[in-house]
Amino acid sequence: MAEAGTTLYFIVTLFAASIRMAVPLTLAGLGETFSERSGVLNIGLEGIMLSGAFFSFMAAFITQNILIGVICGCLGGLLISMIHAYMSFKCYVNQTIVGIALNFFSLGLTSFLFLAYFGRTTTVPQCPVVKPIKIPLLSDIPIVGDVLFNQDIFVYFTVFACFVSYIILYKTVWGTNIDSIGEHPKAADTVGLNVKRTRYVTAIINGCLGGLGGAYLTLALLGFFMENITSGKGFIALVVVILGRRHPFGVLFAALLVGAAEALQFRLQTLGLGLPSQVFIMLPYVVTVIVLLFSIGKSSDPAALGISYKRSSR
Amino acid sequence: MPDLIMKDIYKGFPGVVANDNVNLTIEKGEIHALLGENGAGKTTLMNILYGIYIKDSGIITWKGKEVSFKSPRDAIESGIGMVHQHFMLVPTLSVAQNITLGLKNKGYPFYNKKKVIKDISELSKKYGLHVDPNELISRLSVGARQRVEILKSLYRNAELLILDEPTAVLTPQETDNFFTILKKLKNEGHSVIIITHRIPEVMKITDKVTILKDGKNVATVNTSETNENELSNYMIGRSLKTFSTREKTNESKEYGLVLENVSFKSRNLKALVDISFQVKKGEIFGIAGVDGNGQKELAEVITGICKLDSGTIILAGKNINKSNFKTRKKAGLAYITDDRQYEGLVLDMDVSENMILKDYDQEPFSKNCIINYKVVREKTEQRIKDYNIKTPGINTPIRLLSGGNQQKAIIARELAAGPSVVLACQPTRGLDIGATEFVRQTLIDKCNENLSILLISADLEEIVSICDRIAVIFEGRIVGIVTNGTDLNLNEIGLMMAGHIGETVNS
Secondary structure, three states: OHHHHHHHHHHHHHHHHHHHHHHHHHHHHHHHHHHHHOOOOOOOHHHHHHHHHHHHHHHHHHHOOHHHHHHHHHHHHHHHHHHHHHHHHHOOOOHHHHHHHHHHHHHHHHHHHHHHHHOOOOOOOEOOOOOOEEOOOHHHOOOHHHHHOEEOHHHHHHHHHHHHHHHHHHHEHHHHHHHHHHHOHHHHHHOOOOHHHHHHHHHHHHHHHHHHHHHHHHHHHHOEOOOOOOOOHHHHHHHHHHHOOOOHHHHHHHHHHHHHHHHHHHHHHHHOOOOOHHHHHHHHHHHHHHHHHHOOOOOOOOOOOOOOOOOOOO | OOOEEEEEEEEEEOOEEEEEEEEEEEOOOOEEEEEOOOOOOHHHHHHHHOOOOOOOEEEEEEOOEEEOOOOHHHHHHOOEEEEOOOOOOOOOOEHHHHHOOOOOOOOOOEOOHHHHHHHHHHHHHHHOOOOOOOOEHHHOOHHHHHHHHHHHHHHOOOOEEEEEOOOOOOOHHHHHHHHHHHHHHHHOOOEEEEEEOOHHHHHHHOOEEEEEEOOEEEEEEEHHHOOHHHHHHHHHOOOOOOOOOOOOOOOOOOEEEEEEEEEEEEOOEEEEEEEEEEEEOOEEEEEEOOOOOOHHHHHHHHHOOOOOOEEEEEEOOEEOOOOOHHHHHHOOEEEEOOOHHHHHOOOOOEHHHHHOOOOOOOOOOEEOOEEOHHHHHHHHHHHHHHOOOOOOOOOOEHHHOOHHHHHHHHHHHHHHOOOOEEEEEOOOOOOOHHHHHHHHHHHHHHHHOOOEEEEEOOOHHHHHHHOOEEEEEEOOEEEEEEEOOOOOOHHHHHHHHOOOOOOOOOO
16 A cells, blocks of 8 residues: 555656656747747757746845746846847848857856855855645645645646647737748738838747746756756757747657656656665656657758848849 | 839949939839849849849939838838839748738737638739648649739729739739739729839830849830830840741650659659650750749759659660769769859859869869869850950959859850750749840750750740740649640640640640
């Protein structure tokens, strides 16, 4: 009996943790989905998340207010995204190169500012974290209630964001406009759609959601900040976008899959199987690569992905 | 008071004056042709009207008011629609989504599918523009896409429609259908501007013609008061050259190029299916068909750029299935590509370097891996003279030459090695009339020298004017082969281009 109880507990916590691990990937992935569907490839997602994580932590640490932390996290992501947008749309620099540069820029900037503010400390500075919100009645359902309805506000928001994104992209004219700009910007231009403005809007969405994904790491999962805290989550989010075929729910499920692998590796580490911990840390990345292998040849990228639009001067 | 007056429109691009004080007047309900050669400034003028380019100076009056459109949106809102030569449709979206793209209909931002489809169906019925609103653009034929483009403009209440080279990609039947639609538009009170360089069409369908040359007005005449010769004189300064069906001088029984059951898959799609034909020596064999039906793949399989999946290709009596591009060239194959800027030339290299692109590693151009520039210069100068290539010098980057002269350079290079088979893929596309005539004459001359010529062209007029036999390609299959002559049935070829299986006449 006791053993069955332990197994059940293991499974419940594993599922609950999978969902939490999936949140930052889903949020960042949703943002990138908007961006890529409008034809902008932002490899700088890692930088966006890192910047979001840092600024949300700093704001929450200084003000001890989580809401301000969340807002600053969005703004931090927005900062990186807007640099990317400006460089791509205004200066016509290669989008991939700018993205790579921004990842390093963000890593350097956050590490430097963190060190400059706190110096070398032995104690890790902590910020307040969000508490789970039990949803009345629903959270009382056995297993499911614990997994789905005893989570923090970010989790609920993520699901909500998926629904809203789905409606925008598939049910409204805005979604059609974004798709047309990603596929054939010139056609969109000739019917009077503003290519640049739309891409700026998707870049704003990308920055905010990516920043929020980063903020989740500090304000919900960890409660502290350290150098390179995202450690590749932004890149995994890029993969999640491809796996999810740039569909909000596809992104959600892909993120859950990778999130499960990550949650599992934490659990496996604590089981004491006698393997070096690096083997387990590898797991989510291995899963990512394997799943990517299965999706070979099925991608349908927007035709103008990564190409900045210039109304030709001849 | 005319609907549209464009007065003294001036537009310069770096190094060129595209429109030099051009005037154009359009009355309500007329079909007006804007006639001129490539680079005469027709499209530029229309892009200025449509808000894509901003004019340097001049006045545009639309419906009695002076206007200056900053973007296509302004033009659309004022009732001007434009159908571009390269259609502005999003292939992954449906017909209805494309037609309503950028509009704020009732229910915005939600997509009111029912009403949109009803509106589109009514419009299609009214103008005879048949198309299924739910179909994806990527699954439509070129003719259907054009109807979608016209519907798109009409849906936006366009009173003036600008059509850029509307018949360039249509089969003869589609063209006739298109003319019927134009007449309906006219009867409903719409004005139409057609940008074209095809004089017979101008005579057939328009009320008035404005001729442009080198960015300047040449004349504006009523179609009923002019004739083809006069228009041609206005447009190019002389009468059009006609290639009547040639006298066959040397009927040979030998084959220069033979294809037997050649099949080829590209990205898992069947690009070529069981292609078989023979090109005799001293014959021009034409491949007609609407663009994108496997022409490019056929050329690349013959040249060896793509590997065929099955079948055999025999060049000058030898099986060349396994040979690569270079060996095929040595075996006597010359290739005039349809994409001269990217496949035919290295634009930033100079004329002489481009001349030796394919045999720079052979004598006399090089020995022991060292290029002999003296020989290169002599040969280049010789070819420039022979082919009358207009260039400031042999060291001018070939980018700076006109399209016609670039094409002459390619032809000079390809024919220099003394080939036995010439494969010409869309050789006159985008060339002005003078260069077009030169290219056609060169092909005829080479044919008379007993070479085999395979001419792949989407321009049916070109095929009919110089080919001895004509094969029609549709979705990667040869649907019929006919012998050219005075009794040639153009209607039949048109049907074959649309996919109807024709009678195979093997001679």
